[in-house]
Amino acid sequence: MSLETNTPIARMPIAVLGAGAIGKMHIERIAQHPEVSLAGIADPSSAARDLADSLCVPWYADPLALLNETNAKAVIVATPNVTHTPIGLACIARGLPVLVEKPISDTLANARLLSDAAQTAGVPLMVGHQRRHNPILRRARELLQAGLLGTPVSAVVMATWLKPDEYFDMAWRRQIGGGPVMINMIHDIDAMRFLLGEVVSVQAQTSHLVRGFEVEDTASALLRFANGALCTLNTSDAAVAPWNWDLAAGEAAHYPKQEVDSMFISGTEASLTIPQLRIYRYAGQRGWHQTLTEERTPLHRADPYVAQLSHLRAVAEGRAMPVCSGPDGLRTLEVTLAVHEAARTGMTVQLSHG
Ligand SMILES: NC(=O)c1ccc[n+]([C@@H]2O[C@H](COP(=O)([O-])OP(=O)(O)OC[C@H]3O[C@@H](n4cnc5c(N)ncnc54)[C@H](O)[C@@H]3O)[C@@H](O)[C@H]2O)c1
Structure with missing residues (x-):
C-alpha cells in the first residue's frame, strides 16, 4: 500500500524497540523506505547502541525513555514476547500507534489486555504477521474470495526444513514455547485464517524424538474452519526438506529460494497451490477420469516488510484499518496455543470465538 501522491511527503518518524534479529530487519527497511524514518532505537544491548550510533539516531536502553523523549509518531515493538504487553500498553498510553511483533503477546490474558486497551483508547494496534502483506498471499485470498475454488474443503500446509545445530545454543529455543509451533507454525496458522476464515477446533500431535529437547522438533495439527474446511499443518525444523513458506516464497534474502509450493488448497471447483x-x-466434463488443466497466475513479488511499513504509516494516519489487528493477533495466538494444548492432552480443543 503506497501513498498515492506526486508531491514529496515528510517521512513519518518510527521508533524501533528491540534491535535483535527482527528489529534489525525493520531498521534496515526503514532506512531505505521513502515514507518513514528512524526516530530512535531502544534496546539495552551494546550491539543496539553501536547500531544506533552508526545510523546517527538516538539510542536508549529503556523503551520508556525513548517514548518520552523522541518525536516518534509510531512504534515497532520487536522485543521478547513477555515484554509485548507492558511495552505495547506504554505506547498506547501515549497515544502512539504500534506494530507489535508476533505473537501479539506471551499469554492469551496478556494478549487480550493489549488488544482491549488499544480498542478502548482508540489507538491503532497492528500485529506483525507480515505474510498478510505479501502480494502472493493477497492474490490467493482474492482468488478464494472470488469463488474460483468453489467451496474450499481441504488444505495441506507444509513447513519442513532444517534449523542448524547452533540455532539451539540459546536455552529458550530448547524449551517449551521456543519451538516450531510458536515460532513458525503460528505464521502458517495466521495465513490460513487470512485465507479460510475462523478456526473452530484443533487436534494435534507433537514429537521431540530427533533432538530430544523439551521443545518439539515436529508437529502436526488438524484445524476445522467455521466454513467446514479441514486443514492439516505439518511442521518440522529437523528435516532436510524445501517445503516451507520461507524457502518457497523468497520473502527474505537469507533464506535461499526454492521453486516449490508449501500450501495446497482444494475446493469443489478448483485447487490452488501457494506460493506458485x-x-x-476441469475445462469441460468433471471427474477423476478427466484431465485437469494447470494454469499459472501472474506473480507479483514484493517485500512484505516494506509493504507493512507503508501500511503502518497509513494506519497511524487513519487512512487504513490494520490488515492484522489486535483481535486477529489474539485469535491466531489462541489457535497456536490450542495446538500445544491438544498435543498435551490428546483432546480436541474447541475454540470459543468460532
Ligand atoms: N515476524 C517474524 O517473522 C518474526 C521473526 C523473528 C522474530 N519475531 C518476533 O520478534 C520478537 C523478537 O524476536 P528476535 O528473534 O528479534 O529476538 P532477539 O533475541 O534476536 O532480539 C530481541 C532484542 O530485544 C532486546 N530487548 C530485550 N528486552 C528488551 C526491553 N525490555 N526493551 C528493549 N529491548 C529489549 C534484546 O536486547 C534483543 O536485542 C519476538 O516476539 C519474536 O517472536 C518475529
Missing part, C-alpha cells in the same frame, strides 16, 4: 499460484480445474 498454480490452479488445477
